[in-house]
Amino acid sequence: MDAAVIIFSAISVLLVLSSLMVVFLRNVVHCALALVAALFLIAVLFVMLHAPMLGVLQVLIYAGAIMVLFLFVIMFLNPTAPEPRHKLWWGFGSLAAILLAASLAAILSNGGAPEDPVAATEIFGSPEMLGKSLFTDFVLPLELASVLLLVAIVGAVVLAKREP
Numbered sequence: 001m002d003a004a005v006i007i008f009s010a011i012s013v014l015l016v017l018s019s020l021m022v023v024f025l026r027n028v029v030h031c032a033l034a035l036v037a038a039l040f041l042i043a044v045l046f047v048m049l050h051a052p053m054l055g056v057l058q059v060l061i062y063a064g065a066i067m068v069l070f071l072f073v074i075m076f077l078n079p080t081a082p083e084p085r086h087k088l089w090w091g092f093g094s095l096a097a098i099l100l101a102a103s104l105a106a107i108l109s110n111g112g113a114p115e116d117p118v119a120a121t122e123i124f125g126s127p128e129m130l131g132k133s134l135f136t137d138f139v140l141p142l143e144l145a146s147v148l149l150l151v152a153i154v155g156a157v158v159l160a161k162r163e164p
Helices: 003-024 027-048 052-077 086-110 115-120 126-138 139-160
Strands: none
Touching: 003 027, 003 126, 052 126, 126 139
16 A cells, blocks of 8 residues: 555545534534534645645635634524434435435446546646636636625624624
8 A cells, every 4th residue: 555545544534533523513612623623634635636725725714714703603602502403304414425425436436547647636726727717717706706705894894893
């Protein structure tokens, strides 16, 4: 076995475990911290796939900014008691997990490995390709997202401002 396969397997197992912790832990703060760990492990997988820009963006945007927002909302709502678990949702979740596992098994059994996977990922995720793609192919969605984020920030400031 190659060292890269061993490292990938270890990171994958840790990622699955932290993802399961997000779902099954009862404390919402612990769930959020497990989600941070999962997002960091996804960033490590991006770096292993020779996409360091995507790994850095994963850490900055999701593990940094989005999780700070999640933790702020969790602390703002101050949940005292965990919500009761309903058996109907457990059955639905189990059925969905079985269907997902079956579809993934079918997809993975049909496809073969690419001829040269490293050649396909050498330009994927580089800052040059990301910038070129964002500012040529996706200019309108990028600008719309920036305007939407600006409106959300202004709305949050207005809602947070209290009259004395």
